[in-house]
Amino acid sequence: MPKRALSFVLNGERVEWEVEASDTLLRALRENGLTSVKRGCEEGECGACTVVIDDEAQKSCLVLALEVEGKSVLTTEGLPAAPGKLHPIQQAFVDEGAVQCGFCTPGFIMTTYAFLKAHPNPTDEEIRHALSGNLCRCTGYLSIIKAVKAAAAALSNQSGAAEGGR
Amino acid sequence: MEKNPLTLIGTQLVRSDASEKVLGAAKYVDDLHFSDTVYLAIRTAEVASGALRSIDISKARGSHGVLAVLTHADIPGENQMGSPVPDYPILLKPGDEIRYVGDYVAFVVAHTREQALRAAEKVTVMVAEKKPVLSLNERIRELQKGGDYVPAVHQKIRKGDSDPKTMFDSCDYVFEGDFFADYQEHAYLETQGMIALYDQDNVMTIYGSMQCPYYVQNGVARALGFPINRIRIIQSVTGGAFGGKEEVPTYFAIPAALAAYHLHRPVKLVLSREEDIQWTSKRHPIKSRYKVGIADYGRLRSIQVEAHADIGGHSTLSPTVLWRSSVHAAGAYEIPNVRVDVYGHYTNKVPSGAYRGFGSPQVFIGIEGIIDDVADHLKKDRLYLRKINALEKGKTTPTGHLLPESVGAKKTLEEVERLSDWERLKERVAQFNREHKHLKRGVGIAHIHYGVALGAMGHALDASGAFVNVLPDGSISVHIGGTEMGQGAKTVIGAIVGEVLQQPMEKIHVYQTDTFFLPDSGPTVASRTTVFSGNAAVLACQELLKTLTALYSTEMAVPPQSVRYTGGVFSNTEGQKPVGFGELAGIALKKNIGLCATGWFQTPRLTWDPENGFGEAYVTYSFASQIVVVEVDCLTAEVVVKEVYTAHDVGKALNPDGVIGQIHGGFVQGMGYALYENLKVNEKGKIVSDNFNTLTIPTIHETPEIFKVSIVEEPFSKGPFGAKGIGEPSLIPTPAAIANAVSDAIGKRVREIPIRKEYLLDLIRTAP
Numbered sequence: 001m002p003k004r005a006l007s008f009v010l011n012g013e014r015v016e017w018e019v020e021a022s023d024t025l026l027r028a029l030r031e032n033g034l035t036s037v038k039r040g041c042e043e044g045e046c047g048a049c050t051v052v053i054d055d056e057a058q059k060s061c062l063v064l065a066l067e068v069e070g071k072s073v074l075t076t077e078g079l080p081a082a083p084g085k086l087h088p089i090q091q092a093f094v095d096e097g098a099v100q101c102g103f104c105t106p107g108f109i110m111t112t113y114a115f116l117k118a119h120p121n122p123t124d125e126e127i128r129h130a131l132s133g134n135l136c137r138c139t140g141y142l143s144i145i146k147a148v149k150a151a152a153a154a155l156s157n158q159s160g161a162a163e164g165g166r
Numbered sequence: 167m168e169k170n171p172l173t174l175i176g177t178q179l180v181r182s183d184a185s186e187k188v189l190g191a192a193k194y195v196d197d198l199h200f201s202d203t204v205y206l207a208i209r210t211a212e213v214a215s216g217a218l219r220s221i222d223i224s225k226a227r228g229s230h231g232v233l234a235v236l237t238h239a240d241i242p243g244e245n246q247m248g249s250p251v252p253d254y255p256i257l258l259k260p261g262d263e264i265r266y267v268g269d270y271v272a273f274v275v276a277h278t279r280e281q282a283l284r285a286a287e288k289v290t291v292m293v294a295e296k297k298p299v300l301s302l303n304e305r306i307r308e309l310q311k312g313g314d315y316v317p318a319v320h321q322k323i324r325k326g327d328s329d330p331k332t333m334f335d336s337c338d339y340v341f342e343g344d345f346f347a348d349y350q351e352h353a354y355l356e357t358q359g360m361i362a363l364y365d366q367d368n369v370m371t372i373y374g375s376m377q378c379p380y381y382v383q384n385g386v387a388r389a390l391g392f393p394i395n396r397i398r399i400i401q402s403v404t405g406g407a408f409g410g411k412e413e414v415p416t417y418f419a420i421p422a423a424l425a426a427y428h429l430h431r432p433v434k435l436v437l438s439r440e441e442d443i444q445w446t447s448k449r450h451p452i453k454s455r456y457k458v459g460i461a462d463y464g465r466l467r468s469i470q471v472e473a474h475a476d477i478g479g480h481s482t483l484s485p486t487v488l489w490r491s492s493v494h495a496a497g498a499y500e501i502p503n504v505r506v507d508v509y510g511h512y513t514n515k516v517p518s519g520a521y522r523g524f525g526s527p528q529v530f531i532g533i534e535g536i537i538d539d540v541a542d543h544l545k546k547d548r549l550y551l552r553k554i555n556a557l558e559k560g561k562t563t564p565t566g567h568l569l570p571e572s573v574g575a576k577k578t579l580e581e582v583e584r585l586s587d588w589e590r591l592k593e594r595v596a597q598f599n600r601e602h603k604h605l606k607r608g609v610g611i612a613h614i615h616y617g618v619a620l621g622a623m624g625h626a627l628d629a630s631g632a633f634v635n636v637l638p639d640g641s642i643s644v645h646i647g648g649t650e651m652g653q654g655a656k657t658v659i660g661a662i663v664g665e666v667l668q669q670p671m672e673k674i675h676v677y678q679t680d681t682f683f684l685p686d687s688g689p690t691v692a693s694r695t696t697v698f699s700g701n702a703a704v705l706a707c708q709e710l711l712k713t714l715t716a717l718y719s720t721e722m723a724v725p726p727q728s729v730r731y732t733g734g735v736f737s738n739t740e741g742q743k744p745v746g747f748g749e750l751a752g753i754a755l756k757k758n759i760g761l762c763a764t765g766w767f768q769t770p771r772l773t774w775d776p777e778n779g780f781g782e783a784y785v786t787y788s789f790a791s792q793i794v795v796v797e798v799d800c801l802t803a804e805v806v807v808k809e810v811y812t813a814h815d816v817g818k819a820l821n822p823d824g825v826i827g828q829i830h831g832g833f834v835q836g837m838g839y840a841l842y843e844n845l846k847v848n849e850k851g852k853i854v855s856d857n858f859n860t861l862t863i864p865t866i867h868e869t870p871e872i873f874k875v876s877i878v879e880e881p882f883s884k885g886p887f888g889a890k891g892i893g894e895p896s897l898i899p900t901p902a903a904i905a906n907a908v909s910d911a912i913g914k915r916v917r918e919i920p921i922r923k924e925y926l927l928d929l930i931r932t933a934p
Contacts, residue, residue: 030196034190035190035193035194035196035197036189036190036191037190038194038355038356038405039196039357039436040355040356040357040439041439041857041858042438042439043439043857043858043859045857045858045859046355046858048355075190076188076189076190077189077190077191080189086185086188086189090185090188090189091188093184093188094180094181094184094185094188095180097181097823097824097826097827099181099183099184099187099188100406100652100653100654100827100831101354101355101356101404101405101406101407101651101652102183102184102187102188102192102403102405102652103194103354103355103356103405103406103652104355105187105188106188106190109188124871127866128866128867128869129867131866132865132866132867133865134865134866135353135355135858135863135865136355136866137352137353137354137355137406137408137831137835137863138406138652138653138827138831139827139830139831140827140830140831140832140833140834140835140869141830141834141864141865141866141869142830142869142873143827143830144866145866145869
């Protein structure tokens with residue numbers, strides 16, 4: 001099958017890839033070295049492959065790579081404002097003990113990223129609703145709820161000054 | 167050397183691997199790439215029972231992209247992966263018995279995974295099918311008929327008067343009940359995966375997701391016919407395990423290693439979710455019958471337990487799992503007369519195996535349910551009844567183990583009483599129930615003990631090593647035989663090393679486990695890593711301090727007994743002539759003094775009588791008590807956990823945040839088992855619910871809003887800084903506590919988990 005050209009913005013930079021028409025975005029990202037995007041179920045149930053497409057959290061196993069033509073895709077690799085400097089959401093996940101095995105973590109972070117953009121001051125109920133499409137088998141989710149709240153607080157402090165990270 | 171105040175142990179620690187995980191930089195097995203890699207697919211029998219007649223691989227071999235199709239004839243070593251019982255051939259040969267749908271027939275290797283999968287479907291097999299045995303009840307009936315049927319496993323405990331004819335004679339009341347706990351799937355988020363490289367030095371190197379690299383090393387050596395020194399296993403970052411990556415990863419390392427051996431190319435096998443659920447072990451379904459005798463107004467006097475477990479098509483770890491079931495079946499109480507029989511039966515289904523709790527959550531629902539029956543009948547408070555029967559220092563466990571120390575059992579009960587404001591909680595719930603017709607709340611308690619590490623039956627494996635190396639710049643590298651699978655082993659071992667050497671965490675790097683560095687350190691299971699790898703690390707660090715103290719003594723002309731080491735600085739008794747750790751390390755290395763040490767920890771042999779099932783079962787025990795409040799919608803049988811109060815005696819919490827993380831996670835996994843996770847097997851022996859669309863595990867929605875934890879610290883003198891284990895005790899009380907809470911809400915005993923809606927509706931309909 002001939003490969004097709006794909007052009008989109010990945011973590012702030014324009015990329016030109018060649019993909020198979022049948023490739024999912026999950027597959028295309030992983031094959032191009034974005035291994036934070038995890039393969040957990042390949043049917044949209046676990047959320048480990050969640051990325052942000054034009055400000056919306058989406059499960060990349062349910063999106064064809066060609067569908068992101070011209071769009072902007074963000075993964076956890078693209079969140080730090082500078083190399084090694086954690087984004088406030090990433091920092092909150094570290095600080096609140098929301099990381100154990102870590103396999104679900106990038107997906108949770110990306111869901112949180114899109115969610116907090118739309119809901120900068122969320123209630124517990126809103127957090128539970130927003131993150132119910134991501135599975136975690138290690139933490140029991142309590143530390144994740146705390147991390148999302150801590151991230152919201154950190155981001156709203158920051159937005160008073162300039163926008164940090166992306 | 168004098169004792170210094172603790173600076174890392176017991177403080178808030180940042181997980182050492184968290185940053186790389188949030189950045190997406192942590193490399194799990196599927197993230198590793200080697201050039202020239204080829205991919206493997208497994209062709210399984212797809213029939214649950216029968217005899218394999220023939221295998222035809224010609225079509226598969228000619229399929230697009232295929233490099234090799236391997237069958238039984240291609241195994242250079244022993245065609246066997248069953249351990250301890252050799253009942254599990256790697257690849258079936260014609261004439262062999264098929265024991266479950268996932269038995270291997272052929273391994274197909276191709277340029278891509280898709281090509282390998284397509285070709286695997288083209289392997290044709292002829293089978294003389296037999297009617298599979300899919301029901302545990304069928305086996306129990308066979309045993310009860312008393313013919314020549316012998317169960318695969320029989321573990322027993324006998325203490326005091328264990329004669330069923332007389333042991334209840336002196337009891338005032340006798341209570342009986344049947345219970346059933348079904349399968350549970352581990353559902354770790356990262357599926358199983360392996361990469362095998364047959365590269366330099368004729369060594370087979372394997373990277374993979376696993377808990378127990380030494381199991382994999384031994385299993386692959388046996389299959390390849392290699393000496394163990396030519397097998398090297400490197401654990402890649404592992405995305406959850408929970409027992410599911412104990413014995414099972416060997417079954418995927420072997421195919422990858424065989425293919426790498428034949429093709430001399432890197433071979434990758436990473437399972438799809440469906441393959442993972444179909445082919446990997448589950449928690450044992452266990453049916454149990456309890457008979458409990460009471461005397462003296464609520465004292466447990468006699469207990470008889472008969473339990474039957476479905477071990478599936480191969481016995482794998484079942485003898486060990488069911489031994490743990492037998493030790494814990496009578497509960498965490500002092501009982502003079504005990505008779506426990508736990509049987510394991512073959513069926514034609516997926517093998518049952520290790521799962522967090524290791525055969526104990528299934529039996530705790532029995533004893534904890536009966537205890538409530540006793541309390542209710544005697545009109546005594548359920549918490550009080552547990553208190554008067556609880557274990558204490560100087561008392562003996564149901565296996566006759568006299569407990570000399572570290573028994574926080576009663577304290578955990580007192581702590582949940584305090585946390586929950588017990589009397590007021592009961593009133594609150596009663597009030598709620600008076601005000602609601604269809605919504606009913608219930609309170610449930612469970613109290614458990616958990617034998618830490620492998621115990622008397624696993625003594626031969628119960629030792630661990632650590633290797634600590636101080637580098638010229640003062641940084642410290644640490645290798646341990648235990649593994650990090652998400653629970654935080656690297657962080658806690660780093661803290662132990664930092665504490666003993668009085669160095670900050672930033673200077674310490676704990677490596678991924680690699681069999682190249684240390685002798686067989688046993689498995690990372692049984693909540694033993696903090697104690698075993700931790701103690702080994704302490705021993706290694708003490709060696710290093712001895713070397714450094716001697717050096718300081720020579721260099722500074724201070725008698726060895728007057729050397730002080732505090733805050734990372736060596737000095738004389740008056741605190742003069744200070745030399746920092748890093749500086750002294752630099753001097754040592756310039757003088758060609760080696761600063762590396764190995765620590766090796768083993769526990770003293772336990773006194774255990776295997777014939778009669780009596781004695782010291784485990785080196786020590788963790789204890790826990792848990793109270794939960796559930797709300798049952800009596801019209802829809804919807805159950806929600808509203809409140810959780812849980813107390814855990816962990817000896818000493820070395821990393822309190824890590825302990826709490828385990829407790830949260832263990833609870834939610836136990837809650838999933840109690841309420842949601844129905845694993846269905848069809849009439850052909852195949853699992854129906856083989857992905858997350860049909861297998862429901864808890865989401866953030868189901869996580870209880872009120873969750874209070876108390877950590878009890880009754881130090882274990884042989885643990886590092888007094889620590890015991892928490893990995894499994896975090897889950898074990900939960901299914902029993904929830905079953906009891908639901909029973910309380912509906913006024914009728916729940917006897918099955920998971921509590922399926924149809925089952926619960928039936929109970930509600932027939933409740934008084």
